[in-house]
Amino acid sequence: MKKFKYIAAQLLVCCMVFSGCDKYLDVEPKGKQLLKTTGDFDLWLNAQTFTTEMSSPYLDYMTDNIDYLSVNTPPISLADFVYTWAPQFTNDVTAPAYLWADHYQRISLYNTVLLGIDAAEGGTASQKNSLKAEALLGRAFSYFYLVNEYAKPYDAATASTDLAVPFVTSDNVSQKAPPRATTAEIYQHILDDINVAIPNLPADNSGARFRGSKAAAYSVLARIYLYRREYSEALRYAELALANTRATMIDYTTPASFPTTQNVVSHPDAIYGKGYAAAGIPITLDLKGSFAGNDTRRTIFYSSWTSTVRGATAFYAAAVTPTFQLTNSGTTVQEMHLIAAECAARSTAPNGLATALGHLNQVRRNRYTGTPIESRDFTSSSQSAVFNEVLAERRRELPFHSLRWFDMRRFDMENRMSVVIRTNAQNTVVATLEPNSPRYTLQIPIQVIAFNPDMPQNP
Numbered sequence: 295m296k297k298f299k300y301i302a303a304q305l306l307v308c309c310m311v312f313s314g315c316d317k318y319l320d321v322e323p324k325g326k327q328l329l330k331t332t333g334d335f336d337l338w339l340n341a342q343t344f345t346t347e348m349s350s351p352y353l354d355y356m357t358d359n360i361d362y363l364s365v366n367t368p369p370i371s372l373a374d375f376v377y378t379w380a381p382q383f384t385n386d387v388t389a390p391a392y393l394w395a396d397h398y399q400r401i402s403l404y405n406t407v408l409l410g411i412d413a414a415e416g417g418t419a420s421q422k423n424s425l426k427a428e429a430l431l432g433r434a435f436s437y438f439y440l441v442n443e444y445a446k447p448y449d450a451a452t453a454s455t456d457l458a459v460p461f462v463t464s465d466n467v468s469q470k471a472p473p474r475a476t477t478a479e480i481y482q483h484i485l486d487d488i489n490v491a492i493p494n495l496p497a498d499n500s501g502a503r504f505r506g507s508k509a510a511a512y513s514v515l516a517r518i519y520l521y522r523r524e525y526s527e528a529l530r531y532a533e534l535a536l537a538n539t540r541a542t543m544i545d546y547t548t549p550a551s552f553p554t555t556q557n558v559v560s561h562p563d564a565i566y567g568k569g570y571a572a573a574g575i576p577i578t579l580d581l582k583g584s585f586a587g588n589d590t591r592r593t594i595f596y597s598s599w600t601s602t603v604r605g606a607t608a609f610y611a612a613a614v615t616p617t618f619q620l621t622n623s624g625t626t627v628q629e630m631h632l633i634a635a636e637c638a639a640r641s642t643a644p645n646g647l648a649t650a651l652g653h654l655n656q657v658r659r660n661r662y663t664g665t666p667i668e669s670r671d672f673t674s675s676s677q678s679a680v681f682n683e684v685l686a687e688r689r690r691e692l693p694f695h696s697l698r699w700f701d702m703r704r705f706d707m708e709n710r711m712s713v714v715i716r717t718n719a720q721n722t723v724v725a726t727l728e729p730n731s732p733r734y735t736l737q738i739p740i741q742v743i744a745f746n747p748d749m750p751q752n753p
Contacts, residue, residue, distance in 0.1 A: 329406065329410055329414070330414065330415055331414055331415045331416045331417065332411070332414045332415070332416050332417025332421055332422055332425070333416065333417070334414070335407055335410065335411050335414055335425050336421075336425060338403075338406070338407060339407065339425065339428055339429070339432075339505060340502070340505075341403070343399065343400060343403060344400065344403070344432060344504060345504040345559050345567070345568065345569060346568065346569060346570050351570065351571075351572040351575070351621075351694060351696070352372075352376050352383070352392060352393055353393075353443070353696045353698075353699045353700075354572060354575065354693075354694045354695075354696060354698065354699070355373060355376040355377050355575075356376060356377070356379060356699050357698040357699050357702060358578060358580065358581075358698075358702065358714045359575075359577055359578055359581045359609075359689075359693050359694065359698055360377070360575055360576065360577065360578065361576045361577060361578045361579070361604065361605050362377045362576065362605075362716075363576065363604065363605040363718060363719040364718070364719060365377055365378065365716065365718050365724055367718065367722075367724045372384070372392070377716065377725075378716055378724060378725035379725060379727055379731075379733045381733075381737050382737060382739065382740050383739070384740075385740075387740050387741055387744045388741070389741065390741075391739035391741040391742055392739070393439075393443055393736070393739075394440070394443075394444070394738070394739050394742060395739075397436045397437075397439055397440050398436075398440075398462065400432065400433075400436045401433050401436050401437070401462055402462070402464075402465045402467060403465070404429040404430075404432045404433040404436070405429075405433065405462070405463060405464060405465040406465040407425060407426065407428075407429035408426060408429050408430065408433070408463075409464075409465055411425050411426050411429075412426075420494075423494040424494050424495065424496060426491075426494065427490075427491035427492070427493075427494035427495045427506060428491070428495065428505060428506035430487040430488065430490055430491040431487070431488055431491045431495065431506040431510065431511050431514065432506065433487055434483075434484040434485075434487040434488050434491075434514065435514055435566075435568075437459070437461070437480055437483065437484050438484055438514070438517070438518055438521075439696075440458070440459045440480070441458045441459060441477060441480045441481065441484070442521060442700045442703070443735075443736050444458065444459050444735065444736050444737075444738060444752065445457065445458035445459065445477045445480070445735065446477065446734075446735050447521075447703040447704050447706070447707050447734070447735075448477060448481065448521060448522045448523065448704075449707065450522075450523075452477075453476065453477040453478035453481070454476055454477075454478045455476060456476060456477040456478075457474045457475075457476060457477075457750055457752075458474060458475050458476055458477045458479070458480040459474060459475065459480060460472040460473065460474055460475065461475045461479065461480060461483050470746070471742070471745070471746045471749065473749070474749060474750060481518070481522065484518060485515075485518070488511050488514060488515055488518075491506070491511055492508055492511050492512075495507055495508045495510070495511055496508070497538070498540055499566075500540050500541075502559075503541070503559050503560060503561075503564040503565070503566070503567035503624075504559040504564075504566070504567040504568060504569075504624070506566070507538075507539075507565075507566075508538055509534075509535050509538040509539035509540075509541070509565050510535075510539075510565055510566035510624075510625065512531045512532075512534040512535035512538060513531070513532070513535035513539075513565045513566055513625035513629070513630055514566060514625060515527075515531040516528050516529075516531035516532035516534075516535055516625075516630060516633050516634075517625060517629070517633065519531060520633050520636070520637070521700060521704060523704065523707075525636075525637035525640050525641065526637065526641070528633055528634075528637045529633070529634050529637035529638055529641075529649075532630040532631075532633040532634040532637070533630075533634055535565055535625070535630045536627065536630050536631070536634075539565050539627070541562060541563055541564055541565045541626070541627050542562050542563065542627060543563050543626075543627045543628055543631075543656070543657070543660050544561065544562060544563050544660065545660045546590040546591060546594055546660060546661050547590050547660065547661070547662070547663050552615070552617050552618075553617055554617065555617070556616060556617055556618075556619055556620060557569070557620070558618075558620035558621065558622045559622070559624070561622070563622075563626045563627045563628060564622055564624060564625075564626055565624070565625045565626060565627060565630065566624040566625040567622055567624045568622060568623045568624030569620040569621065569622055569623070569624075570620065570621060570623060570696075571612075571619070571620055571621070572609060572621040572694040572695075573608075573609070573610050573611070573612045573613075573619065574608050574609075574610050574612075574613075575608055575609040575610070575694060576605040576606070576607065576608045577596070577607055577608065577609055577693070579604065581689065581690075581693060582596075582607055584686055584689065584690055585690060586662065588662045588663045588664055588670075589661060589662055589690070590661060590662065590663060591661060591690065591691075593614065594611065594614065594615045594618060595609055595610075595611045595614070595615070595618060596608065596609055596610065596614070597610040597613045597614050605719075609693060609694050621694055621695055622695065623695050623696040623697075628657050628660075628691055629691075629692065629695075629697075631653040631654070631656045631657050632653070632654070632657060632684065632687060632688045632691060632692070634649070634650075634653040635649075635650045635651075635652075635653035635654040635657075635684045635687075636650070636681070636684045636685065636688065638650035638653065639677065639680050639681040639684050640681065646677075647675070647677055647680060650680050650681075650684060651671070651672065651673070651674075651680060654672055654680070654683065654684050654687060655670070655671040655672060657687060657691060658670050658671060658672060658687070659671070661691070672687075685705075688701070689701075702714075702734070703734045703735075706729055706730060706731075706734055709729065711729050712729065713726055713727065713728050713729065714726065714727040715727075732752070732753040735752050735753075736752065737751060737752045737753075738751055738752060
């Protein structure tokens, strides 16, 4: 539990970094006047802010994967508020607007590129268009998180009226916030930005996997369409991403093949690398029980695996396999295989089951031990069995990658989520998340409402 407290303390320090904030965006002013040449803008996109997309595991703390025994009732710390799905992460209107501020800071920085690159000195039109394309992709990626945090899960029947977030195209944080756009409008902006970007993105980003590429754009589109529940499009873009990337899955069954760098955005499986530190997080018995005995992830990513004490086993690669101590919240080869597998398993196409198993077993062969290699495969002629196994594999593969909360939201729309119960070390219930709860959609931070009192609040 000391490990978890250490991470919570890290989060508070991170929040303090962004505490010098301004109005609704809650971000620090930028040195735009220093950007004069095309090379300056190129270097701008190498900033650490862009390599650490989703640089805090707040979203992971809300999931059914975490078991935080020392939670305080009533909540005191940031971890307490997030873990118990409190309507707000703080009662202090002067505190940073967690999550919201992080995303809008990045959006503002991307907007700086979009607004200034055409007038930059030097560089060819092609170079400028490429940098503009990268900024469009990055901005779209940030809006993907915002719309999945502060808007209801995508529903084609109500998306045109469901309120989402303001769509900001300025880098001037002193401007008044635009009104909240609808979910349909935000998703359309996201798709438009990426589709405009694709022709001008480089074919390969192997030299810097946190930078944009065509495969990165396809992978983000695959994720977007998955959460829009447009499965044929998600499958198509997942396979396009796999076909156009040089990224390769890491074989966890062969430690000699592990990357030597701890920088996750440089790992060979990253299609669009965005790293952050998720460590010392105690896992639920439910998640722990989903791993088979020949699953190598148990000892690569988790400390105290053999302990039977509740809360002892933690997601803590830094303690057991330091090369994997950072988590990639960007897109990876394995995520694309799992998206393709899920979408194919949902399909009624004649080859849907075979396609799903093909993608699923690509992941399994790099995660489970056993010879011959075919013994690692999942086999079934039951569509429901394959579908359920794909979802279970997705949870095992992406437990703390800022996606499980979004998965819970979309599964809840399909009536696949049971009540999630929080209990403290004394097994006293301290919070519950019921199916179809409005708490699956975050409230707009009180700091934002304070500067924009006319902005409608979520339930």
